[in-house]
Amino acid sequence: MDSSPETEPGFALGTPEPPKATPYRVLARKYRPQHFSDLIGQEAMVRTLSNAFDTGRIAQAYLFTGVRGVGKTTTARILARALNYELPGEVDRPSIHLDRPGTHCQAIMEGRHVDVMEIDAASHTGIDDVRQITDGARYAPVSARYKVYIVDEVHMLSEKAWNAFLKTLEEPPAHVKFMFATTEIRKVPVTVLSRCQRFDLRRVEADVLVNHLAGICEKEGVAVDPDALGLIARAGEGSVRDSLSILDQAIAHGAGEVTAENVRRMLGLADRARIIDLFEHVMKGDVAAAMAEFKSQYDDGADPEIVLGELAEFVHFVTRVKVAPAAADDVAFSETERSRGRDFAGRLSHRVLARAWQMLMKGIEEVARSPKPLASADMVLVRIAYAADLPTPDEALRMLADGSGAVGAGAAPRLPSGGGGGGGGGSAQAAAAAAAPRLSSVARPEGAPVAMREQAAPQAQPHMVLASFAEVIKLAAEKRDVRLKQQLEGDMHLVRCEDGRIDFRPTRNAAPTLAGDLQKKLTDWTGRRWVVTISSEEGEPTVRERLAAEQADRERGVLAHPAVQAVLAKFPGAEIVAVRPLDGGAEAEPAPLAPAAENDGEGDWEPVDPWDDDF
Template identity: 45%
Template sequence: MTVPSDQDRSEEAGLPAPPADGPGLFGDAPQPSVAPATPYRVLARKYRPTTFDDLIGQETTVRILRNAFALGRVAHAFMLTGVRGVGKTTTARIIARALNCTGPDGKGGPTADPCGVCPNCVAILADRHPDVLEMDAASRTGVDDVREIIEATRFRPMQGRMKVFIIDEVHMLSRNAFNALLKTLEEPPAQVTFIFATTELRKVPVTVLSRCQTFALRRVPQVMLAAHFDRIAQAEHVRFAPDALSLIARAADGSVRDGLSLLDQAIAQGTLDGEGGTDAAPIGMDLVADMLGLADRGLVFDLLDAVLEGRPDRALDITTDVYERGGDLGVLLGDMLELVHTVSRIKAIPALRDNPELPEAERQRGAALAERVPVPVLGRTWQMLLKGLAEVEQAPDRRQAAEMILIRLCYVADLPPPGDLVRRVMGQDAAATPLPVSTPAPNGSSGVQGNGALAPAMSSGGGDGERSIRMVANGGMRVADVPRPAPQTAPQVAPEPQPVAPPRTWREAVAYVSGRDAMLHGHLRHATHVVTFAPPLIEIRVERNSLPGLARRLESLLREGTGDPAWQVRLSDAQGEPTLAEQGAEIIQLHRAAAAAHPLVQAVMEVFPTARLGEVTDHALDDYGLPPEEMAGGALAPDLEFAPLDADLVDEDDLDTDDFA
């Protein structure tokens, strides 16, 4: 049945036909449908890499994957790790396309260069391929979700060659979910590939990592990011100043996606302000800095100059200007902290002055600062800024806290270093002449005394032997004429352990126990009083609540170690000598008294009345805090020897105290 048109009905009724493009008899003609506007795609999605060649900054990973496809050695499970926005999920999708690509003719196999036109490539690019399944482990963390994946692995692919399961943020899976996945992950079906992505590799169980090939995607360097953003800006017909792109690349912190989001925002802001067009001025650094909430880099340099010169008025003028423009002074302090680090690196590595990764302003002004500011001042500024940032976060008013930190920095700028302060106290105006920390002695031992001054080594000997007077509490004993080992030209069979020389003093006996029975050694040192030491007979008094069977354990160790069964350890009720720990504490008190009476210390105390004397350390003492037993006949608290005022400080951990006493 045919429905008559308006023109046919008009002719039958003798009426003129309506115009073809006019309204009909039964209403207005339907308007032609207008295609909806294509929604805008952000740059991070629009310029997402589709091939391995498009990935930037991941040359090592791309080379390994290309070789794996060329050799046919593609793993069944991958673990992609790295910071956010470096391309983990993108790499996973490229691997999925490479596994399922069939080529333009439909006959191709797995390849590292997917064609992009076959049905599988097109479907994966459109996120609608039935055999490439993506799961967000942040929202699906349970065992049931993993069981769905395990059940899906039992069926063959519906369209492609391989079933690919991409699990993002895999570290969010629960422990039971990981355990449920282990067996399938170790022996998956031939047509299944797992690709995991995570930003927290340490949270992934080792049992899962051992079943995957792990690829660590690196942060993209700033120079490479800036060049990449420049190419995208040109494709979008927008112009940027090089410094503006460098600022965006630095704010991206190695993340391509974060940088593209900032670039998208800068394009929107710059083009509305009349910049960035083909015929207009390029988008500059000032606009990008305002968008990011950062202070001008030159302004940060000016602020650091004012702080280091001790000019609080200039520093507060700069902070007022930044605050009135809407800047965050906490962020400004963070920029100063980063700038101090940059200047310190330039000072430590002069080659950075010609490094193209640094902006021109930082290379020039940073090098100038590195020339005139010493390392101790930079280190002090870093520490104060680091602690100041925590104060800003806790303070009720961020501006007040930031300005107080800058004022403190300005008034600390003219504070002399500790070495200069000591010289002023002693009335010496000469500049310090640093001394070497250690000077090798002729016999190869260190020539540094415990107080940092240079002195002859306290070990004697010549020829093939060396006599040491150092008492070691970790099981070693004083041994005379230790022969120096000759160079070995062939492997030697280790000799059987020989009995050690019997201890000659109670302290040597306790030191012998140290490396063999730690608990017994502690009780001998802190709770045992020697009454009589007449080898092979030892009489001791043991304090209450001490180690049960202490005498018997000590006797057994001495008999086994020396090979002499005549050793006897008896308990006594006599008072005996103080314990080794008590003797060491007495030595420490005597040293503190001697140090407090020294003229230099008293002069410092007069200048700083609230100062207190810290721990006094004498490296000439042994591990029990006692002088060597050869020196025990002398005074327990000899006069302290102080290093020259211009000597460098020596850390206790840097001293090799086994070579001298």
């Protein structure tokens, strides 16, 4: 007996096949924007495009630039959809109102429309690839209103490919639109930029990103901790796609529940509360407590480089709160970070925070290169904790000038020490007093004899005041620096000159290192720091130009003198070569040639013609 599917075991006549499982779509694709209103954080671009469509001022080419994941390609697709939007019997023109799907919308957003071509410039970099585009642009679209070319990562095109693009890009057919997307705008030729409307897509603000992620979690039915969203938004660094990818991973990691602890563990981040505790120990100068806390975090799996990076990020946050208190309202930070950040901002000075930041930046580089990251990070924390009890440079100078070890009333505030081992005990004033002898020795040049380093601080040099530019030129002459003197006189349009500062506009022939050379030499000659900057203001004429103008004025004045005119009249062809003072000294106004024959007693003088017969 012949068998058939209907009679074989496991089959029933008329039984439908089980439905196929729908493949999972990652959140970044599932919640990809479909309308201009879905684009978050790009309000300026959306407004410009909306006004352009309303007024019919639609450009021939667009260029979208920005960091990864901010929506460059998505914006190009939405724009292509708006250009080809069509509802039979209702809409037959480009429109940004895309509430209802049009005839071509679905195919365009899925990247399969025959008239909307997406090209990856990373794999199509040559002139032949561009020639295919320019040749195809001559033909009308098959079904849509416009033929649209979306070229992604356009900065990867070769120089020859760009040159082949220029003519078509400048004067494309009326039915063609070009859209370029790139993360490296500096690699795009200026000739291309001038032919496109450029839109710089911004990083999405953390609070906007947190609200966006919270809305997606609500749609997905995922329980999420607000602090976890803040961690994800910070890790995404303003990229929507990166943030959604991290959220996708966090949902899988927490089996449908997203908590701050799970996100920290997943990303390898340290506990923020423990980072703040470590920051407090370091700022108190409590080395033992700082090293113990850091070792505990390391034992729990924290990476030393990441810990120092998190510590630097909190230093930056405290500094921002101190400069702009409104920064403490950033929802990307937890309530603990915001409240304790306000507290530290009120108790620490700008100088202490800036010093901690610089030492952390240097320390992170050391840990990244070190074969023993744990030991290197320990030493970084020791240095910062030790420096927390040292006076800032202005306090050290004040102590040395006063000859005492006590910090004055203007001392920078520090956190009160919590005691403990490694140099954290005592008040800041006591630590500064103890540090005073060290400062006087550290200020010596390296390699100097020990006896010299142990001597008291030398007497300060007398203050050399250079209040005018003429005094600066005079000092250069006294130092026998002929080249600098010539540059001061002929290559500088002075904008401002005061003791310790010079602003100038260089001439076209001035040396490019003139400002740096002048600053270094003035600092060396006067024994104190000078600031020499290049200004964009017009400034005064150079000294050489001013002297030449004054000489020309004197020559014109002498030429107008009746006696000189009489000489020139008697000797045709004669000319004035130079005007010099009679005593050969400094330049002065020309003296009268002779006293008047009849003086009225009022001190008036009249020139006398030397060729007069009665003279």
